[in-house]
Amino acid sequence: MTVSHDFYGVISPVLTPFNDDGNPDAARFVAHAKWLLDDGCMGLAPFGTTGEANSLGLEERMGLLDALIDGGIEPKVLMPGTGLCALSDTVTVSQHAVERGCGGVMMLPPFYYKEVSDDGLFAYYSDVIERIGDARLKIYLYHIPPVAQVGLSVELVGRLIKAFPDTVVGLKDSSGDWDYTKALLDAYPGFTIFPGSEIFLLDGMRNGGAGCITATGNVNARMIRGVYDNWETEQADDLQAQITALRMAVQARPLIPMLKAIVAHYRNDPGWRSIRPPFLPLDATEAQAGITELMEQYGFELKAA
Amino acid sequence: MTVSHDFYGVISPVLTPFNDDGNPDAARFVAHAKWLLDDGCMGLAPFGTTGEANSLGLEERMGLLDALIDGGIEPKVLMPGTGLCALSDTVTVSQHAVERGCGGVMMLPPFYYKEVSDDGLFAYYSDVIERIGDARLKIYLYHIPPVAQVGLSVELVGRLIKAFPDTVVGLKDSSGDWDYTKALLDAYPGFTIFPGSEIFLLDGMRNGGAGCITATGNVNARMIRGVYDNWETEQADDLQAQITALRMAVQARPLIPMLKAIVAHYRNDPGWRSIRPPFLPLDATEAQAGITELMEQYGFELKAA
Numbered sequence: 001m002t003v004s005h006d007f008y009g010v011i012s013p014v015l016t017p018f019n020d021d022g023n024p025d026a027a028r029f030v031a032h033a034k035w036l037l038d039d040g041c042m043g044l045a046p047f048g049t050t051g052e053a054n055s056l057g058l059e060e061r062m063g064l065l066d067a068l069i070d071g072g073i074e075p076k077v078l079m080p081g082t083g084l085c086a087l088s089d090t091v092t093v094s095q096h097a098v099e100r101g102c103g104g105v106m107m108l109p110p111f112y113y114k115e116v117s118d119d120g121l122f123a124y125y126s127d128v129i130e131r132i133g134d135a136r137l138k139i140y141l142y143h144i145p146p147v148a149q150v151g152l153s154v155e156l157v158g159r160l161i162k163a164f165p166d167t168v169v170g171l172k173d174s175s176g177d178w179d180y181t182k183a184l185l186d187a188y189p190g191f192t193i194f195p196g197s198e199i200f201l202l203d204g205m206r207n208g209g210a211g212c213i214t215a216t217g218n219v220n221a222r223m224i225r226g227v228y229d230n231w232e233t234e235q236a237d238d239l240q241a242q243i244t245a246l247r248m249a250v251q252a253r254p255l256i257p258m259l260k261a262i263v264a265h266y267r268n269d270p271g272w273r274s275i276r277p278p279f280l281p282l283d284a285t286e287a288q289a290g291i292t293e294l295m296e297q298y299g300f301e302l303k304a305a
Numbered sequence: 306m307t308v309s310h311d312f313y314g315v316i317s318p319v320l321t322p323f324n325d326d327g328n329p330d331a332a333r334f335v336a337h338a339k340w341l342l343d344d345g346c347m348g349l350a351p352f353g354t355t356g357e358a359n360s361l362g363l364e365e366r367m368g369l370l371d372a373l374i375d376g377g378i379e380p381k382v383l384m385p386g387t388g389l390c391a392l393s394d395t396v397t398v399s400q401h402a403v404e405r406g407c408g409g410v411m412m413l414p415p416f417y418y419k420e421v422s423d424d425g426l427f428a429y430y431s432d433v434i435e436r437i438g439d440a441r442l443k444i445y446l447y448h449i450p451p452v453a454q455v456g457l458s459v460e461l462v463g464r465l466i467k468a469f470p471d472t473v474v475g476l477k478d479s480s481g482d483w484d485y486t487k488a489l490l491d492a493y494p495g496f497t498i499f500p501g502s503e504i505f506l507l508d509g510m511r512n513g514g515a516g517c518i519t520a521t522g523n524v525n526a527r528m529i530r531g532v533y534d535n536w537e538t539e540q541a542d543d544l545q546a547q548i549t550a551l552r553m554a555v556q557a558r559p560l561i562p563m564l565k566a567i568v569a570h571y572r573n574d575p576g577w578r579s580i581r582p583p584f585l586p587l588d589a590t591e592a593q594a595g596i597t598e599l600m601e602q603y604g605f606e607l608k609a610a
Binding site for chain 2: 023058089092123
C-alpha cells in the first residue's frame with residue numbers, strides 16, 4: 001500500500017468570518033489562516049464543519065480557497081473540505097482544489113440521503129475519483145456521523161484504500177468514538193488517521209495516529225502542539241489532561257459560536273462573532289462569561305493576533 | 306393572511322433520468338414530465354427527494370429546469386426544489402426559478418448542521434427571502450425529517466407565515482406523521498398543505514388539505530387523481546384504500562430505484578433504471594419481481610408512455 005504522509009501533526013480547520021452583509025470576509029479569513037500557521041498549526045483544513053462550509057455556496061468556497069493561496073499560503077499545507085451532497089458539485093470543488101495545488105482534500109460522503117449502502121458510497125467515491133482523473137488527488141475521508149449522519153464503515157474504508165491506494169490516503173475521524181478510531185488504526189497501519197478532536201491526540205499517537213484535526217486549533221493550537229511535540233515524553237499525560245480539560249470547557253457552549261467569540265475577543269474585533277444561519281452568534285454576555293471562565297479556571301491565554 | 310392557491314390537487318415530483326455517462330438526461334426528463342401532466346398531475350415538483358435533487362449539482366439543477374420550460378412546460382405548474390445546505394446556493398437556485406416564472410419553489414431547511422434552533426432556521430429563511438427580494442417568490446416549505454433530519458416545528462411554520470404572509474404560502478409534509486399534518490391544518494387554515502404521500506390524501510382533503518405531492522405520482526397519477534376528484538363522493542374510501550395498498554406495495558422495495566424500474570419497464574427503456582450514487586439501481590430480476598407483483602396482486606396498469 002502506497003501512502004501519503006504529506007499531512008501530520010496538529011491541523012486546524014479554519015473558522016469562516018462574515019461581513020456585516022452576511023458574506024464571507026476573505027481578508028479576515030486569510031489573516032486568521034496565517035495566524036493559525038504562526039500559532040503552531042502544521043496544516044489547515046478550511047471548509048470543514050467548523051468552517052461552516054456547508055453554509056457556503058459553491059462559488060464562495062472556491063473563492064475563499066483562491067484567496068488563501070493568492071494571499072500567500074502554501075497550497076501544500078491546505079486540505080480543503082470538498083465533499084458536497086451532489087457528486088457533480090464534489091467533483092467541481094475537488095478539481096479546483098487539485099488544480100490549485102492543495103496537498104489534499106477532506107471529503108465527506110454524500111449526506112442528504114440516509115441509510116445508503118456501503119456499495120452505494122463506494123460507487124460514489126469511485127465515480128468522483130474517476131471523473132476527476134488526476135493523480136495529484138489525495139483524499140482524506142471525512143467521517144463525522146454525529147453531523148453528517150452518513151458515516152464510513154471500517155470495511156468500506158478498507159475497500160476504498162484497496163481500490164485507490166494512491167488516492168484514498170487518510171481519514172479524519174470526528175465520530176468521537178474511540179472504538180471506531182482504534183479499529184481503523186489496527187486494521188490499516190500506514191493509513192493516515194486523524195482523530196477529529198485533541199481529546200484523542202495522545203491515544204491516537206500511541207496507536208499509530210497521525211496527529212489531530214481539531215476545531216479548537218482555531219484558538220489553542222500552541223497547547224495542542226505541545227502534546228504532539230512531547231507525546232513520547234514523561235509530561236505527555238499531564239499536557240494531554242490540560243488540553244482535554246480546556247476542550248471540554250470550550251465545547252460546554254455551542255462550539256462554533258464560542259470559537260468565533262474567542263477570536264472576536266482576542267482580536268478585539270466584534271465582527272468575528274458573525275455567523276451564518278442556521279447558526280446564531282453567541283449572545284455577547286454569554287460569550288464573555290465563557291471567556292472569563294476559560295481564563296480564570298483553565299489558565300487559558302488568549303494570544304494577540 | 307394572504308395565501309396562494311396556485312397549487313392544489315395531485316402534484317408529482319419528477320424522477321431524474323441519467324445517461325450512460327452518469328449525467329442527467331434532459332430529453333428523457335422533459336418527456337417524462339410532459340407525460341406526467343398528461344397522466345393527471347396538476348403540477349410538478351422537480352428536484353425533490355424523489356428526483357435525486359441533492360445528488361444534482363447546482364448547474365445541473367438549473368439546466369434541467371431550463372430544459373423543462375424551454376421544452377414547453379408552462380412554468381406556472383412548476384414548483385422546483387430549491388433548498389440547499391448553503392444559504393447562498395439556495396438564493397442562486399431560487400432566484401433562477403423565480404426569474405423563469407415558476408409558480409412556486411419547494412424549500413428544504415438547511416440540512417447539514419443538526420439540532421439547530423427555530424430561531425436559526427427563522428433567520429435562514431428570512432435571509433433567503435430578503436436576499437431574493439422578489440414579490441413573485443412563493444415558498445412551499447419542505448418538511449421531511451426522516452431524510453433531512455432537520456424539520457420545521459408547527460410554531461416555526463406559524464412564525465414564517467406571520468412574517469412573510471405573501472411569500473411563505475404552503476408546505477409539503479413528508480414527515481409521514483399525521484399528527485403533525487393535522488396540527489398544521491388545524492393551526493393555519495388557508496395555508497396550502499400537501500401531505501407528502503397519497504396515503505394521507507383523503508384524510509388531508511377532509512381536514513382542509515390541498516391535495517398531495519407524492520413520489521408515486523411518477524407511476525400512478527391517474528389513480529391518485531381519482532381519489533382527489535372523488536373525495537367528496539361515496540367511493541372515496543374505497544378508492545383511497547386502493548391507492549394506499551399500491552403505495553405500500555411499491556415502497557416495499559427501495560422507493561426511488563423501484564419507481565425508476567417501473568418507468569423503465571413501461572417505456573421499454575432499461576436506461577431509465579440508472580441512478581446516481583449513493584443510490585444503486587435495483588437489480589433487474591428484483592425489479593421484474595416487484596413489477597409482476599404490482600400487476601398481479603394489485604391490478605396495477607402500466608400505461609404506455
